Amino acid sequence: MAVQTFLFASLIIFSSIESNHGATEVSLFTNLENLLEVTAKPTRVGVVWEAGKDIVRITWMLKSSAKVNDDAAFKTVEVKLCYAPISQVDRPWRKTHNELSRDRSCPHKIVSKPYDKIPQSLNWTIDRETPTGTYFIRAYGTDVNGYEVAYGQSSDAEKTTNLFSVEGISGRHTSLDIASICFSVFSFGSLLVFLVKEKRKAKLQQRK
Amino acid sequence: MASNEEGSIGTSMHGVTAREQVYSFSVDASSQTLQSDDPTAKFGLPVDSEHRAKVFKPLSFAKPHMRAFHLGWISFFTCFISTFAAAPLVPIIRDNLDLTKTDVGNAGVASVSGAIFSRLAMGAVCDLLGARYGTAFSLMLTAPTVFSMSFVTGPVGYLAVRFMIGFCLATFVSCQYWTSVMFNGKIIGLVNGCAGGWGDMGGGVTQLLMPMVFQVIRLAGATPFMAWRIAFFIPGFLQVVVGVLVLTLGQDLPDGNLSTLQKSGQVSKDKFSKVFWFAVKNYRTWILFVLYGFSMGIELTINNVISGYFFDRFNLKLQTAGIVAASFGMANFFARPFGGYASDLAARLFGMRGRLWILWIFQTVGALFCIWLGRASSLPIAILAMMLFSVGTQAACGALFGVAPFVSRRSLGLISGLTGAGGNFGSGLTQLLFFSTSKFSTADGLSLMGAMAALCTVPVAFIHFPQWGSMFLRPSSDGERSKEEYYYSSEWTEEEKRQGLHEGSIKFAENSRSERSRKVALADFPTPETGTPTHV
Numbered sequence: 001m002a003v004q005t006f007l008f009a010s011l012i013i014f015s016s017i018e019s020n021h022g023a024t025e026v027s028l029f030t031n032l033e034n035l036l037e038v039t040a041k042p043t044r045v046g047v048v049w050e051a052g053k054d055i056v057r058i059t060w061m062l063k064s065s066a067k068v069n070d071d072a073a074f075k076t077v078e079v080k081l082c083y084a085p086i087s088q089v090d091r092p093w094r095k096t097h098n099e100l101s102r103d104r105s106c107p108h109k110i111v112s113k114p115y116d117k118i119p120q121s122l123n124w125t126i127d128r129e130t131p132t133g134t135y136f137i138r139a140y141g142t143d144v145n146g147y148e149v150a151y152g153q154s155s156d157a158e159k160t161t162n163l164f165s166v167e168g169i170s171g172r173h174t175s176l177d178i179a180s181i182c183f184s185v186f187s188f189g190s191l192l193v194f195l196v197k198e199k200r201k202a203k204l205q206q207r208k
Numbered sequence: 209m210a211s212n213e214e215g216s217i218g219t220s221m222h223g224v225t226a227r228e229q230v231y232s233f234s235v236d237a238s239s240q241t242l243q244s245d246d247p248t249a250k251f252g253l254p255v256d257s258e259h260r261a262k263v264f265k266p267l268s269f270a271k272p273h274m275r276a277f278h279l280g281w282i283s284f285f286t287c288f289i290s291t292f293a294a295a296p297l298v299p300i301i302r303d304n305l306d307l308t309k310t311d312v313g314n315a316g317v318a319s320v321s322g323a324i325f326s327r328l329a330m331g332a333v334c335d336l337l338g339a340r341y342g343t344a345f346s347l348m349l350t351a352p353t354v355f356s357m358s359f360v361t362g363p364v365g366y367l368a369v370r371f372m373i374g375f376c377l378a379t380f381v382s383c384q385y386w387t388s389v390m391f392n393g394k395i396i397g398l399v400n401g402c403a404g405g406w407g408d409m410g411g412g413v414t415q416l417l418m419p420m421v422f423q424v425i426r427l428a429g430a431t432p433f434m435a436w437r438i439a440f441f442i443p444g445f446l447q448v449v450v451g452v453l454v455l456t457l458g459q460d461l462p463d464g465n466l467s468t469l470q471k472s473g474q475v476s477k478d479k480f481s482k483v484f485w486f487a488v489k490n491y492r493t494w495i496l497f498v499l500y501g502f503s504m505g506i507e508l509t510i511n512n513v514i515s516g517y518f519f520d521r522f523n524l525k526l527q528t529a530g531i532v533a534a535s536f537g538m539a540n541f542f543a544r545p546f547g548g549y550a551s552d553l554a555a556r557l558f559g560m561r562g563r564l565w566i567l568w569i570f571q572t573v574g575a576l577f578c579i580w581l582g583r584a585s586s587l588p589i590a591i592l593a594m595m596l597f598s599v600g601t602q603a604a605c606g607a608l609f610g611v612a613p614f615v616s617r618r619s620l621g622l623i624s625g626l627t628g629a630g631g632n633f634g635s636g637l638t639q640l641l642f643f644s645t646s647k648f649s650t651a652d653g654l655s656l657m658g659a660m661a662a663l664c665t666v667p668v669a670f671i672h673f674p675q676w677g678s679m680f681l682r683p684s685s686d687g688e689r690s691k692e693e694y695y696y697s698s699e700w701t702e703e704e705k706r707q708g709l710h711e712g713s714i715k716f717a718e719n720s721r722s723e724r725s726r727k728v729a730l731a732d733f734p735t736p737e738t739g740t741p742t743h744v
Contacts, residue, residue: 090308092520093299102523129432131303171304171433176358179441184352187448191348194455198465 027100027148032140035070036077036152037063040137042164051168052128058110060139060152061119073149074115074141079122081108084155084163087133100148106138115141132168251462258715259462260392264399272459273390276339279450279458280383281403283343286450287376288410289417290354290443291319292511294370296415296530297422297436301366304433311363313644316512319370320635323377327632330378331625334385335483338466340458342382347451350376354444358437376447377632381625383407388613388620389461394552394722397563397610401548404609405540405602408504411511412537415530417442478618478709486699487619487626495667496612496623497630502661503571503604505634506578509657510536513643514594517650522587532591539598546599547606559725560614560676564668567607568679571665574600578658582651597658611671614720617713618699676723683724692717 043055058079062071083105088094097103110124136155140148155162252270253261261273268274294301294315302312326346333342353372360366383403391399421442425435460466487493515533518524524532547570554562577597584590608627616623638660642653672678674689684690696717700710 090310091302092309093302132306168304168306169431169433170361171431171437172358172361173434176434176437180352180355180358183355183441183444183448187348187351187451190448190452191344191455194344 029098029100029103029151032148032151033070034152034157035063035066035150036139036141037061038079038137038139038152038154040154040162040164048165048167049126051126051130051166054126054166056124056126056137056164057121058124058137058154059119059121062117063152070150071115071117071141073143075144076112076142077115077120078112078140078142078148079110080106080138080140081110081127081130081135082106082138082153084134084136084159086163087135110137126166128169130166130168132166134163134165136163255462256392256719258392258712258719260390260719261462262392262394264391264395264402266402272462275457276386276390276459277399277403279454280339280343280386281406283347283450283454284379284383284403284407285410285413286443286446287346287350287379288407289414290350290447291323291374291377292411292414293354293373293418293440293443294319294357294366295512296418296515296533297439298516299526300422300432300436304436305360305362305366307363307366310644311366313639315363315367315370317636317639317644318367319374319512320377320508320632320639322371322374323380323632324629324636326375326378327381327625327628328622329625330381330628331385331487331619331622332480332483334382334621334624335478335619336480338460339382339386339389340454340460340465343379343386343454343458344451346376346379346382347447347454351444351447351451354440354447357440360437374632378625378628380404380407380631381621381628384609384612384624384628385621386460388624393613393716393720394555396613397548397551397555397606398545399548400609400613401545401551401606404548404605405542405544408507408540408544408602408605409538411508412534412540414443415511415515415534415537419527419530483619483622486616487622490616490619490623492615492671493623493626495671496608496615496627497633498664498667499567499571500605500608500627500630501634501637502664503574503601503608504628504631506575506638506657506661507598507601507605508631508635509638509643510598512639513650513653517654518590521651522590524587532594536594536598539595540602543599543602544606547603548610549606550603551607551610555610555723557726560611560673560723561679561725563607563611563723564671564679567604567611568665568668570600570607571604571668572662574598574602574604575658575661575665576600578661579655580658582653582655582658601661614673614723616699617696617716673723676725692720692723696720 038058038060041057041059042049043057049056060077060079083094088096088105094104094107096105108127108130111122113120113122136153136159138151138153141150141152143149153159251259251261251273252268253263253265253273255273256262264277265274266277269278298312301307305311307315330342330346333345350373353369353375356372357369360369384400387399387403388396418439421439422432422435425438426432430438511533514536515529518532519526519529547566550566550570551563554566556562558565574597577593577600581590581593581597584593612623612627613620638657642648642657643650648656669679672681673695674684674686675692675695677683688694693714696713697705697710699713704710
């Protein structure tokens with residue numbers, strides 16, 4: 001018992017060291033400026049897009065309203081797929097948090113590219129592992145140390161416009177269904193076989 | 209002159225043609241009239257008058273006692289793996305099926321609710337058909353439901369499948385019943401504690417096993433949304449394999465299988481209505497129902513919520529949260545047997561009263577640590593509180609099943625079933641009240657659950673046996689009612705007693721004299737109920 005408690009004490013110590021690592025500077029979303037202009041245009045319009053199949057054309061560039069040296073700190077641009085509010089309802093694991101390190105609303109990374117003053121674009125095939133939901137696209141401008149300094153998103157501030165729906169893959173497959181049925185039949189069948197065998201044996205014994 | 213009546217002297221034609229087969233004197237293995245002087249010689253372990261083992265050797269596989277023990281706990285272990293297999297994979301499943309927190313919570317409630325009914329039914333099945341069939345039915349009829357996870361596409365299907373898989377937790381009842389008929393009362397606390405504890409460990413092992421299996425399948429090339437479905441084939445397959453082993457290697461009772469013994473007249477077939485009535489009429493059954501609901505019940509709830517709690521509140525990685533969650537369930541390996549052993553030890557010193565006190569102490573201590581767990585805001589304290597909570601609660605489960613076998617002999621199976629059902633009921637209730645809404649945070653839910661558990665443990669003070677007493681009262685001083693035989697034969701009507709159907713209960717009563725406290729046992733010579741005086 002003492003050994004177990006000791007082992008877990010050490011486990012906790014190590015994990016708390018890990019979680020405290022590098023958090024001297026806390027990035028808050030409200031501190032970021034909306035300097036990037038991000039657009040997301042589908043190649044197919046009017047339908048629910050399928051993960052793994054449909055392509056989205058994403059473009060990002062510095063806003064025309066930005067001042068001259070606003071982009072001095074930018075090193076890379078990280079483009080992420082974010083959940084719209086409707087996909088966050090009753091799902092606390094997708095909660096938006098002001099502290100960016102604890103924010104869970106933008107878990108899917110699309111691409112990370114070095115910042116270029118000219119507008120950039122990308123034809124992105126929606127990742128096959130993207131779950132079903134409603135999304136928008138956000139780009140973070142990060143500095144040399146990897147901290148976010150600015151952002152831009154394809155939707156408005158309330159995240160109500162320009163949202164798109166994605167249908168994830170079902171994960172089902174005919175081969176799985178067949179295997180499932182086979183195993184089930186085997187389970188029922190072997191039970192029946194045993195029951196019948198034992199009943200016969202008991203009847204024989206009774207006759208003796 | 210030659211009579212034509214069948215069977216009268218001179219009518220047998222045996223031997224007339226000289227071609228009839230002649231048998232040498234042999235002992236038929238299935239014959240119930242044993243030729244040897246010592247009928248207990250064929251058992252690998254020393255046994256009592258009911259042929260129940262008096263010694264517990266966990267590393268042995270001796271027929272039939274130790275085999276029954278191992279098959280029992282492994283069946284139960286496998287079912288725990290299946291029932292809680294979804295919990296560590298919920299982060300993947302909730303994305304695949306687009307589940308909300310309510311969906312996940314409801315499925316958690318459903319996963320433990322099915323067993324309320326199946327545990328009740330299992331009690332009756334064991335009493336009437338034997339523990340072997342009970343276990344095999346539970347394993348092999350629910351294996352298809354585990355496989356059917358491959359068909360699920362949304363929250364409704366997910367809930368339905370988790371509900372159906374949950375039925376297999378009835379193996380708990382068949383496992384405890386099996387050990388209760390195979391092992392003597394003096395060691396039943398330890399044996400039931402080991403069987404129950406090692407089985408419950410499945411809830412912890414699954415938190416490690418399923419993510420591992422999932423990872424391996426992903427490495428083999430499957431997408432996450434397919435990999436978790438394939439992962440479910442492992443527990444399903446295990447169930448089928450263990451089910452086959454139970455049927456081929458297991459034996460219902462020390463003397464043979466139930467159907468054989470019933471047909472040969474050794475064990476009488478009982479009426480379900482009677483068995484049910486005597487279980488339900490006994491108020492102790494219902495107190496145990498509530499007690500178990502707040503020891504095993506909160507343990508089952510924790511299996512469903514603790515991983516997510518550590519993940520969310522302390523920002524642990526999924527694997528780390530899984531390890532913490534697993535260690536809660538794995539503590540069962542020693543905690544529950546320890547509870548059973550402590551119960552047996554207390555019985556040796558103080559009799560049944562000791563068992564009741566131990567039960568109350570462990571369960572209350574566990575509940576207090578649960579309150580602490582919810583209050584803890586730093587990770588080291590939370591883990592410490594969780595480990596102490598796990599030991600207290602799991603030991604209480606073990607101690608409870610040191611008491612349960614003595615509540616009734618006739619309805620042993622059904623009482624095990626009702627108590628077991630109480631565990632699941634408690635789990636469903638606590639999950640519904642404290643963990644399915646946004647009214648309280650999970651931390652507050654944990655503390656409230658602990659408080660409710662401490663409160664609902666108080667009824668143990670009301671369990672009173674006239675022959676042994678209760679927590680605060682001495683045994684009855686009435687000459688008639690203070691005998692174990694009186695208590696156990698009161699479950700049979702006069703008519704049934706005249707037919708001699710209660711013989712098994714009388715034997716059990718004699719063996720249960722061990723539940724008297726040491727002081728009383730030393731001062732009292734066992735009086736033979738039937739038997740001629742030494743000199744006529």
